[in-house]
Amino acid sequence: MADILELNLDMSGPVRIARDVYWVGSERETPLHANPYLIVDGGEAVIIDGGSRLDFPAVMTKILETGVELASIRAIICQHYDPDLCAALPHFEDLLLPGNVQILTSKPNVSFIRHYGVRMDIVETETLNHRYPFSSGRTLQFIPTPYAHSAGSFMTYDLKTGVLFTGDLFGSSGEDWKLFLSLNPQCQGCTRTLSCNLPDCPVDHILSFHRTVMTSNRALRHAVHLIQEIPALIIAPQHGGVLTQSQDIQLITDKLLTLDHVGIDGLKSKNNDVFFGL
Ligand SMILES: [Fe+2]
Ligand SMILES: [Fe+2]
Numbered sequence: 001m002a003d004i005l006e007l008n009l010d011m012s013g014p015v016r017i018a019r020d021v022y023w024v025g026s027e028r029e030t031p032l033h034a035n036p037y038l039i040v041d042g043g044e045a046v047i048i049d050g051g052s053r054l055d056f057p058a059v060m061t062k063i064l065e066t067g068v069e070l071a072s073i074r075a076i077i078c079q080h081y082d083p084d085l086c087a088a089l090p091h092f093e094d095l096l097l098p099g100n101v102q103i104l105t106s107k108p109n110v111s112f113i114r115h116y117g118v119r120m121d122i123v124e125t126e127t128l129n130h131r132y133p134f135s136s137g138r139t140l141q142f143i144p145t146p147y148a149h150s151a152g153s154f155m156t157y158d159l160k161t162g163v164l165f166t167g168d169l170f171g172s173s174g175e176d177w178k179l180f181l182s183l184n185p186q187c188q189g190c191t192r193t194l195s196c197n198l199p200d201c202p203v204d205h206i207l208s209f210h211r212t213v214m215t216s217n218r219a220l221r222h223a224v225h226l227i228q229e230i231p232a233l234i235i236a237p238q239h240g241g242v243l244t245q246s247q248d249i250q251l252i253t254d255k256l257l258t259l260d261h262v263g264i265d266g267l268k269s270k271n272n273d274v275f276f277g278l
Helices: 056-065 089-095 107-116 202-213 217-228 246-258
Strands: 015-018 021-023 037-041 044-048 073-077 102-105 122-124 131-133 139-144 154-158 163-167 234-237
Touching: 015 234, 056 089, 089 107, 102 107, 107 122, 154 217, 202 246, 217 246
Parallel strands: 044 073, 073 102, 102 122, 163 234
Antiparallel strands: 015 021, 021 037, 037 044, 131 139, 139 154, 154 163
């Protein structure tokens, strides 16, 4: 199985991003890669943001290639309700044991997720006090990030490994996708916001993505302030690259905290055009 430390990463199978935490996405070429993840803990497993219908065959194959038993998958965490992370839910439902697996999401997402036509139990994270305990005692903590970008968006923090699954936050789009993002040393100390001199600067892509996808300066800043409170070792977004280096996490955090023209705050006043698009 591929591992984060490999130089030429083979993404045709699952990729371990931390102990018992796997990326199980599709490597197909697309301007908007989605990153589904699997956490395995002894005889239990949970899927985080399981992906779209397009990616389901690859995602399911990679899940099985981790060696996990289907009966051990207890939950599918949906950090918001968009199709790029929820549309495969009916396919999962066809394969996973009914009554054995539940959807975990926040209350504002529930009525939207029901439109995917799933019959599985949907458990509101609010009723779990925003925590999911495995039988071993390992705990996942859910952190609401309202309007970043949906009313019910939240992040998931794995206290055992320090992986913070950020959903669309820290996400990015573009053809030049890499599963692990390591910033150019030149990015450190750069004071520009967009219009970087580096060709195809990944920081530019991340900032543009947030201006387009997030709802407002205020919603983004609220979410990033919350991220600053979490001692995350790895940032695992639903799009773009996984960040594993503290200086890179710090740089992106600082840039997002001061980013302006986000969402509604980026509308030009006269013709309602947005400044940036995907
Ligand atoms: Fe989204
Ligand atoms: Fe997304």
